[in-house]
Structure formats: structure tokens, C-alpha cells
Amino acid sequence: MKLLRIVLKVIGIFLLVLVIAIATMITTMDDTPYQQMAYYKEWKTLIGGVKVTPADTAGALRAGWAKVNITPATPTPTAGYGNRRGKPYTAVHDSVYVRAMVIDNGHTKAAIIAADLLIIPPTVIKVLKEKLKPGDIPFDQIYFGATHSHNSVGGWGTGISSLFFSGKYDPAIVENLANAFHQAIADAQKRVEPVQLTYLESLDSLDIRNRLVGEEGGIDPEIRSAAFVTRSGQKAILSSFAAHSTVLNSKNIVLSRDYPGMLVDSLEKGRYNFAMYMAGAVGSMGPIEKGTDDFDEVKNQAFGVQNALLSPATTREDAKSAIVETLTLPLPLREPTPRLTMNIVLRPWAFKKAFGEYPVFVKALRVGNILMVGMPCDFSGELTASLDAYAKTKGLNLMVTSFNGGYIGYITHDKYFNRDLYETKTMSWYGPYNGAYLQEVIKDIIDKLS
16 A cells, blocks of 8 residues: 555646646737737837938849759658658659749849748858858848748758658758859859849639639739849749649659749740749748649649740739849747647747747848738738739739748738647747737838838
8 A cells, every 4th residue: 555655646746846847838828919919019110220322323124044953862751741750752853942033123122032941941041141251241131031942952951840841850951952042142243234023914824723722712813923134135023822832742752943933944945044933921821722733733733834924914013123132131930839639739948949939030022013012921812903003003013922032931911820730739939919910011112121
């Protein structure tokens, strides 16, 4: 009996310690309206302090472009679907690249990076910052975006979550990617020459769907593009669309750019000498997978988007100014509290321990009549229509892109926040009302840079 009492006492102590440990790791969801939170006031102070360069300082617009192959010499983990657990790719179907464009108006110089990666990894951003020298374009004037291929290079993530989405961390991969980013910008800068800028807007509702709630929700059917023509007739285009780059399914573990790669290649074989692609507001937006197998679907998706982009129905607006204006600001948020159930969440310290901790920021680049806003997330295509309309009242054409070098998960429309779905439960990390909050952030940026 004495031994039994000792065993029961030990079990009781163990259970008490376990309960205390769990209690320190979990809490309930904070649903305080965002306008009442300190981070909201902090954002208003940050954006209010931004000083804009006067338009009359702009000279002639010049641009240059380049690409660097980032295909590894040997297979790396494959970043993308969590059920792969970072398994290395088995073959190279098509090479992956980082593409860069440098834009200069004689007063302000900016760079745009578009990489064939799942996201722009925060680890790569950290190393790239260390590589930038005084003569380089500063980090605050570099705009980042990814094609969001789920079949590209992994090994760049840290924390427990990286074992699922990007595979085991490899500092050599991070170093190589940062070097490629740096090299692409340097190469593009050497090729800068005078250009004419035109904004293109195409509609493609046939190659995109709402993957979150189906026909109950809306889509973002616009292909938004910036086209550049040099005096010698060289043509370049930067395009963005909201359909996820998930045509290749999780069982197809080959290195590939998915449909954006085929789209870019086809544009370069036809109307353009150089093409770049960035994932737009891909949150909640999926591609239309039509075909006999994965790569037939890739072809059909790419050519569907291209047909819409090159359609005579595409609207065109030539830039009437050579304004180049950049903005990089910290993005204040609630503390991260990812859900375990719909109302029970991890405490911030536990999240940071598991996922790592990196700066979160918002980026913007205005070039002529185009305003690009880069968000650190899968930003939902359901949130863009009203922002597009608002920007046009200010004389701007808005391009919202995802994956700007930070990452905070999915940002969906707030009306879906309490639905038990992948985007709104598993990948929603920063509490409620972020749809409305980040729409307001973008609207503030429109006001500041218009």
C-alpha cells in the first residue's frame, strides 16, 4: 500500500506539472477590435511620419533587367506542401531563377526581385541585408515577390514548422540564394536604359477559383502588368495574378516553376524579350486544373493566363510621369497566437519558439501610374476589389503582391475568420480582424503615395 501511495503521488505531481506546463503554453483568443489595440496606433504613427519625394524631382525613367539561375547542383528539400515533410525533389523538370529589374529616374533608384520560390524566405532577407554595401540599392528600396511555386528549392526555413514546409535548414542554400538575389540586382543595374512604361490590366475569370468557400466567395480575376519598352525596342513585362501556383500536386516531387514558369517562358518566346511574374493576392485563390495530367494542366493554366494577358480586350494606360517612390515600414500586429482549436490558441512565446522570429514589414513601390504594395503573407484576393477602386480614384493602378520577405501566414476576409478551414484555422496566426486592418494599411499607403 505504501508503494501504491508513492506511485499515485508521483503520478499526481506529474499530472500537475503537465497541467501547469500546458497552461503556460495556451490561452484563449483575444477578440479586441483592432482599432483599440496599441499596434493600430503604432501603424498610424509610422505611416503619418512618411515623407514623400516631390514629383518635380523626377527625371526620365530608365530600367534594366536580368536573371540568375538558382537551380541547385544537387537535390534540396522541396518547399511547399506540408505532407511531403521536406522530401528532396527527384528530378529537375524546369530550372528555377531569380529575376530582377532596376528602375531609376535620376533621383530615386529601386530594385524589384521576383524569385521562383515558395516565398521570399526571411532567412535569405537577413543574409542579403548583410551583403548590401554602401554603393548598392538599399534594402528599403528593394521590392520582393515570389512565384509561389510549391515545387522549388527548400532548406531555408527555421523552427519546427520548417520540417514540414521547407525541409531541414541548410545555411549553404540560404547563402546561395542571397548571393543570387544580390547578383541579379547588380546585373540589372548595369543594363539600365531609357524606357516607356505602360500599365496593362486583363481579366481572366476562367483560370481562377475561390478555393476557400467556392462560389460563396469572390475571386480576383485581374492580371496586372507593368510593360517596359526601351528606345531600341527591347520589351519587358512584370505580371501578377492571384491564382495559387499549385497546379502540380504534392505527389509530383520535381523541381519546377509550376504554371508561372511556362507563362514567363512563353511570353519571352513571343512578344517580350524579358518577363517576370509575381504571385498576387493568392490567399483563398486557386488555379483551374484542367488537363490529362499535372503538366498538361500546367500548360493549360499558363496559356489561359497568357491568352487573357495578350487579349485585345486588355486595357492600357501609359505612364505620364517618371515618379519612382519607395516605402518600407515595420508592420505592427497583435502578438502571434495560432489556433489549436477555434478558440484555444498557443501563447506568443510558444509560437516564436516553434516558428522562429523575424521582422515583419510592408513594402510599396510607385513607378509612374503604378503602385505596387507587397504584403508579408498569402493576402486574400477577396480583399483587393475595393482597394483597386480606391486607388483608381487617386489616379493609381494598384498591384498587391504576396511574400515580400516577411511571413505571417494567411490573411483572409474577416467574415470567414471563425470557419474551421485550413486558411482560417491552421494558417491564421495573428488573431481576428486582420483582413480589415491590412486593407486599411494598404489604403493608407495609397493615400501617402498618390
